[in-house]
Amino acid sequence: MKVRELARRGTLWLGAVVLLAAGGEALGRIKLTTLPVRQRVEIQLDNPNATLVEEERIVTLLAGTNTIDFSWSNTAIDKGTIQFRIVDMPTRAKKAGDPKMIVRPDGKVELIQVINASYPPGENALVWEVYAERPFAAKVRISYLLANLRRSFNYRAIAEHDESTLVLRNYIRLDNLSGEEFGSSGVWAGFGKYFQREIGLNEAKQMLAWKFTKVPIKKTFTFDWWKGSPVPDQPYQRYVSMRYVLENDSAHNMGLFPLQFGKVRIFQKDTHGGEAFTGEDWGKFTPIDDEMKLYLGLARDIVVKRKILVNRRQPVHGNLYHQDVTLQYTIENFKTDGCVLDIVEDMNSLRNELCGHKGHDAQWEIARDGTTVPERARERKDSKTLILHVPLEKAPEGAAKVEAVVVKVHLWLRNEW
Template sequence: MKSRIVLSLTAALLIVLTSTAQARIKLTTLPERDTVRIDIQNGRFTLVEEERTVNLQGGRNQVDFSWANINIDMDSIVFRVIKADGEVNVLNTNYPPNETALYWTVSAEKAGPAVIRISYLIGNMAAGPSYQGIVENDEKKLLMQVYMTVTNTSGEDFGACTVQPGVGKTTVRYFNNGERKRMLAAKFAEVPIEKRYVFDAAIDQKRTRMYYRLTNDKDNKMGEFPLPYGKVRLFIKEPKSDGDEVRSQAFLGEDWAQYTPMFAPLDLYVGVAQDVKVERFTMQPEEGPKKVHDILTCPRFTIDGKKSTTEPKFRNERSRFRYRLQNFKTEKGDPITVPLTIKEHVDGEWTIEKVVLKELEGERNEQVEKEIPHGEMFDIKRIDVGNVEFEMKLPPTTVDKKYDLYVTILRKNRRYQ
């Protein structure tokens, strides 16, 4: 059962019994909706605005609105007069007891047609985002398409309507109950891509992961709205052959795009990097195993003035890691520098005590190791209290040349037994 509009005038007896003639307009099958707008901004309720043209009598009119088997929020229903010949006012709103219905008493200065708009919140409608990215063969840019899949299980047939799926552009659709439609909400062409290589031992201790980074702002050909959480499917164009106007595409991979506000970066996982490798080793502190822990002490004073020292059940813990870094990435046959991010997960209070970058040349017994400056190519980013990232520009390496990164982390005030 749907919400409906019908026109019917009260019997002549009603006119006789009332000092002012009052016409009754019921919301049933007639008149048909002129326009319907559906705005899906919330996962629980959807805003529906419908406009209809009704014939009002001069004086008081009663407009009824009723529905059945539809999840309409009664408190959200709003009646507005958009266009009329003369002044039209809503005098009151009435809610009959134990009914999914209400009616408005409307006063019209003149008889004639009037355009009215009824707005309400309806449940059981949803819009789910998804993305499709088509990457250029050189992996410098991509075409990002945003789709919204709208599902209508509200019980209402809307027919031809304008749908705003929550993000992107509005779309005109014929939308009935039980239907699911996938619509293109936005398209961003020539979006710049930045390749990122990320090593996170908590996820994978042996392999480096590769990501595409996009930035949701105008400078990077996006930035029209925050990007919602949804699945991304990536395709890459095949190399262009002579005389081929249409280039085939190969499936590259898929990932879940996190909610991305305006001006924020979006990282999309592509796969395991084959030409950038990181190995992580846990080492003893440079000063030896005795420096793994720093015993904490605090002074103690008694009433009689004596001074002593106590050791609380807390200590500082020192961790030292060595990262073996290798970069065999090339572009058009030439070795290139790549951006590398190393993630470490710590908790509580901590500091980075020391960072050393060493260059290794040669093989095995003939290997020569020397410390090199790293200020311009290395940066420490404190993400939050539990995470730190080391970002560096990793130069090219060869079989005989590689890099070792040493990082010492001091975790403070750790309880022990």
């Protein structure tokens, strides 16, 4: 396999071997080898778990059986996935007395056929035997799964200074640690733009898959007693988190394709023509019509204190009881603008705190008396999550003190024991 050794400088090698003579012993053989160059390379990144590489080469075939040697080194090709296909397969009408040829559904006979593939021991190689009815310069497409040629996604968003809209750029990054240099290659992620790029060895290439403009920003402020960060020395407080929520739908100038998992970096325009970095988060996989929530940081100008004012047990029968609970939230908005604060309560956690851990979900309802939040501002997100949407006015200009908003919720935790 002298030729294969010569080819070790490159990592992938395809040789069409035309045998001229052979001795009586199988050991020696003189061969003429053509080294067909790649005409085209396509890197298919649409599968998140595997990268498919397709390459096209012109292989000159003689009439009869041809041996085509495909070998590689320093790359991790999945040997079992290698496919050999003829592009624009030459055909002719079937004739009486034809040998066992592949007949297409339209009755035509394929003139080039792969007879078999052999895998030599201890080598990253395979040898195809290909039959050609007459000489051809055949365009062949060889495809295989290749490890360490990975895709990832990331996003960069630039928000307007007033945070009304942003421009979201979706980048695809290709890390080529496969050990192979591909030259000019087509790159397709299954959505967005199709790219033709030089992909070098150990090179990472980042490409703009799509740019979404004028994407409305929904900015949320969330007080979550159960998941929020504690405030030092303030047992009744948790920090308020600030998020951008991007709706992946056409009404919000997106919705062209699902957004893949990736890091999102958010910048905001300043008043001097520049930008400031305002935070980053991992954006989860977001199907169309879903929302991508991005936690950017803390909103420390909103201060919330939570107290349990009432925690009373009302017996029903035997050991069955209802738990009468009143929560109070005292909110101070030190921001210079108004906003809506989302107060999140996990009812299972609340029940566990007040009634002890149970093996069942909390059954709960909001009582009319003693609840100051109007019904339209209460959202029962699911069976265990209550969200209160509390509007906050901006602090009046010139006021010496910020007026606190006090919100009370009267709850019944039903049928516990």
